Structure formats: structure tokens, C-alpha cells
Amino acid sequence: MLIGLTLPQNYSVNKSVLIDAKVATVKSLVADFSLWHLWSPWQKVDPTITFSIGEPSRGIGAHQSWQNDWGHGEMTITSLTNNQMTFNALLKNEHIIEGKITFTEENGFVKVACNIKGQTTTPLVSGYLSLFSEYVLSNTVALGLNNLQTVAQLRDEKTQLESYDSEISPSKN
Structure with missing residues (x-):
């Protein structure tokens, strides 16, 4: 217990991924719960x-909450x-968690960076919870960014193919 009292209650996670898609495609997937x-x-x-999505579901003020065996939580988009x-x-x-997701164009790709800062406040075990939270979030954010990369690239590719198909398709006239 004494070691736990000396551990920091704050933690941070910083992960990023390059996505071969348009910023608008990536941003639409992130900013809409x-x-x-x-x-x-x-x-x-x-x-x-289990997730519950509030209204609005996207943009500033969008809200989602969740419940699981570990407890409950809620997330709100505060700026966009x-x-x-x-x-x-x-x-x-x-x-308490504060997060920021940035979308930066780099050489035809979108660099998506996720930065999360958290603080645990549970008496006596906050230090341990902080270490555990950082570990879980680090791995889960990395997995989420990889999933986002796949989905965004497939969406952009599908849009490009549909656009190309409509250009080469014979007219119905």
C-alpha cells in the first residue's frame, strides 16, 4: 500500500498512425459517435x-456513455x-480523462495523433490504477488507430472506385 501512495496519479498516452485517406473521411469517423x-x-x-449515444451524436457537444462489468463512463466532444x-x-x-485527436496532412497521408491525459482519484490505490489505466489505454488506443486506418482507407477507396465507375459507365440516355 505504501508504494501505491508514492506512485503518480496522473498518466498520459500518445499514439499516432498514418492513414492513406482524406482528412474529411478520417474526421467524419472520429467526430461521430x-x-x-x-x-x-x-x-x-x-x-x-454497452454504449448509449446521445443527441447530437457528432460534433461539439456529442455525448456517449457506456456501462460494463467494471463500471460506467461517459465522453463528450468539447471542441472540433x-x-x-x-x-x-x-x-x-x-x-478524469482529457483527450485530443489531431488530423495533419503529411505527404498525401493523414497523420492521426491521439493524446490522452488522465488522473485517478481513488484513495490509496490511485497510483496502481494510474499505471493500469495507462497500460490498457496505450494498447487499446493503438488498436483503435489501426482499426481507424483500415476503415478510413477502405471508405476512401470505395468512394474513389464509385466515382471512377460513374465516370466510365455508359449513360442511361
Whole structure:
């Protein structure tokens, strides 16, 4: 217990991925909670989790909450610009998370970077919870970004193919 008292209560996770897709495609998948089921790994990581999506489901003020065997939480998008989305999350009404996802164009790719800062506040075990949270989030965010990469690239490819098909298809006239 004494070691746990000396451990930091704060943690951070920083992960990024390059995606061969348009910024608009990537941003639409991230800034709309109703599309998170396409790429978010949480239901695979924890099959007991259930999500509820509030209104609005996308953009500033979008809100989602969840319940699982470990407890409950909620997330809200707090700002959204051309190249960044910020959010706040609260776990079990005591564990505070602030996050930022940036979208930067680099050599024809979109670099998506996810930065999360959290703080645990459970008496006596906060240090241990902080280490555990950083470990779980680090792996889950990396998996989520890889999933996002796949989904965004497939969406962009499908859009490009549909556009190309309509250009070469004979007219119905």
C-alpha cells in the first residue's frame, strides 16, 4: 500500500498512425459517435460493454456513455476544428480523462495523433490504477488507430472506385 501512495496519479498516452485517406473521411469517423462501432476496439476488448449515444451524436457537444462489468463512463466532444477534436471522459464519476485527436496532412497521408491525459482519484490505490489505466489505454488506443486506418482507407477507396465507375459507365440516355 505504501508504494501505491508514492506512485503518480496522473498518466498520459500518445499514439499516432498514418492513414492513406482524406482528412474529411478520417474526421467524419472520429467526430461521430454513431460511427465509432466501425473502428473502436472497446467492444472486442470488453464484450460486456454497452454504449448509449446521445443527441447530437457528432460534433461539439456529442455525448456517449457506456456501462460494463467494471463500471460506467461517459465522453463528450468539447471542441472540433478542421484539424483537431478534443474530448473529456469521466469514468465511475471519479476518473478524469482529457483527450485530443489531431488530423495533419503529411505527404498525401493523414497523420492521426491521439493524446490522452488522465488522473485517478481513488484513495490509496490511485497510483496502481494510474499505471493500469495507462497500460490498457496505450494498447487499446493503438488498436483503435489501426482499426481507424483500415476503415478510413477502405471508405476512401470505395468512394474513389464509385466515382471512377460513374465516370466510365455508359449513360442511361
